[in-house]
Amino acid sequence: MANTDTRIDEIVDGIYRISTWQEPYGITFNQFLIADERPALIHTGMHHLYDAVNGAIAQVLDPAKLSCILLLHWEGDENGGMDRFMRTAPQSELIGSLLSIQLNASGFGFTERVRGFRDGEVLDLGRHKLRFLETPHVHHWDSMMVIDETTHSLFPSDLFIQPADQPPVVTEDLSRPMLDLYRAAGIFAHEFPIRHVVDRLEQSELSWIHPMHGGSFRREEFSRYARALRENEFAYHGMLLGREIAKAAPM
Ligand SMILES: [Fe+2]
Numbered sequence: 610m611a612n613t614d615t616r617i618d619e620i621v622d623g624i625y626r627i628s629t630w631q632e633p634y635g636i637t638f639n640q641f642l643i644a645d646e647r648p649a650l651i652h653t654g655m656h657h658l659y660d661a662v663n664g665a666i667a668q669v670l671d672p673a674k675l676s677c678i679l680l681l682h683w684e685g686d687e688n689g690g691m692d693r694f695m696r697t698a699p700q701s702e703l704i705g706s707l708l709s710i711q712l713n714a715s716g717f718g719f720t721e722r723v724r725g726f727r728d729g730e731v732l733d734l735g736r737h738k739l740r741f742l743e744t745p746h747v748h749h750w751d752s753m754m755v756i757d758e759t760t761h762s763l764f765p766s767d768l769f770i771q772p773a774d775q776p777p778v779v780t781e782d783l784s785r786p787m788l789d790l791y792r793a794a795g796i797f798a799h800e801f802p803i804r805h806v807v808d809r810l811e812q813s814e815l816s817w818i819h820p821m822h823g824g825s826f827r828r829e830e831f832s833r834y835a836r837a838l839r840e841n842e843f844a845y846h847g848m849l850l851g852r853e854i855a856k857a858a859p860m
Pocket residue numbers: 682684687748767
């Protein structure tokens with residue numbers, strides 16, 4: 610356990626969940642540390658979480674040894690701390706989908722120590738191997754996910770979100786609260802890209818799912834969330850972070 614409200618727990622074989630509860634949002638913000646020959650951090654957290662996340666990493670390994678800093682789409686909680694971690698770990702590379710790196714990293718002035726990946730490419734960390742899935746419009750058009758082929762762990766970013774301060778591993782069925790949160794937050798423009806990815810994931814060999822908000826869960830729980838996403842509407846319908854947005858007048 611770490612200081613303040615940030616905790617770190619090993620979930621499976623060198624994969625650690627670093628989690629900070631953020632009351633105003635009603636969710637946890639999780640980063641994942643993979644301790645390996647080339648240590649990787651998946652999501653940095655927001656800029657202001659740097660000290661807390663860095664302190665949690667330091668309980669496992671020297672943060673200056675981080676080799677890969679992964680962002681799964683360009684957004685404050687995904688990569689808001691990237692400049693600070695890249696300074697802390699001078700050998701590290703910023704890694705994202707080809708689109709994130711080509712468009713966003715370069716557009717924001719990050720042109721060195723950056724690497725974009727295409728669907729199907731693999732990043733070798735040592736014992737763990739990360740395979741990239743480009744998942745456009747699962748929240749953002751530059752979105753991607755990664756699967757660690759060693760532990761069969763999926764890092765789906767904002768997919769399979771669960772509200773409240775969840776423990777490191779959840780077994781409870783939280784698929785209803787997930788749908789309610791998606792409807793209130795309005796993070797998906799349409800169901801189609803999500804269902805397409807869910808179909809793809811269902812055909813992948815997965816043992817663990819590590820969402821960015823909520824707890825990690827095992828394969829057995831996956832089908833409940835997949836079914837909920839297939840059978841219900843949850844895309845944007847006039848609400849953004851719980852706030853109603855003016856709708857266009859009916860024609
Ligand atoms: Fe996001």
